[in-house]
Amino acid sequence: xxxxxxxxxxxxxxxxxxxxxxxxxxxxxxxxxxxxxxxxxxxxxxxxxxxxxxxxxxxxxxxxxxxxxxxxxxxxxxxxxxxxxxxxxxxxxxxxxxxxxxxxxxxxxxxxxxxxxxxxxxxxxxxxxxxx
Numbered sequence: 001x002x003x004x005x006x007x008x009x010x011x012x013x014x015x016x017x018x019x020x021x022x023x024x025x026x027x028x029x030x031x032x033x034x035x036x037x038x039x040x041x042x043x044x045x046x047x048x049x050x051x052x053x054x055x056x057x058x059x060x061x062x063x064x065x066x067x068x069x070x071x072x073x074x075x076x077x078x079x080x081x082x083x084x085x086x087x088x089x090x091x092x093x094x095x096x097x098x099x100x101x102x103x104x105x106x107x108x109x110x111x112x113x114x115x116x117x118x119x120x121x122x123x124x125x126x127x128x129x130x131x132x
Contacts, residue, residue, distance in 0.1 A: 001110075009052065
């Protein structure tokens with residue numbers, strides 16, 4: 001159930017191809033063995049209202065959160081984080097060089113007893129792979 005959520009200040013819309021960033025992050029996560037692709041979700045939301053640092057309108061932020069089911073070892077989570085943060089920073093490099101930008105990334109391990117879910121995506125994926 002790895003879920004990646006990108007939250008960013010709307011003033012980045014002019015310089016950031018968010019659809020491409022979502023694709024890049026999703027593919028990077030899908031390439032990590034510890035993150036099952038059948039449960040992978042990557043999404044982004046622009047924040048229209050925000051204040052950053054001294055309030056200058058050029059200030060921007062982008063925050064990435066990875067929510068995971070419990071059970072992965074600390075070293076595995078750390079390696080996942082390093083890979084995804086490196087991917088994120090590399091993609092944002094040109095924007096970071098030209099814009100006052102705060103980039104953050106956090107991994108949140110969820111409590112299994114306080115999580116409910118239902119999906120049939122893996123069944124559909126299996127059907128589609130059998131059709132090819």
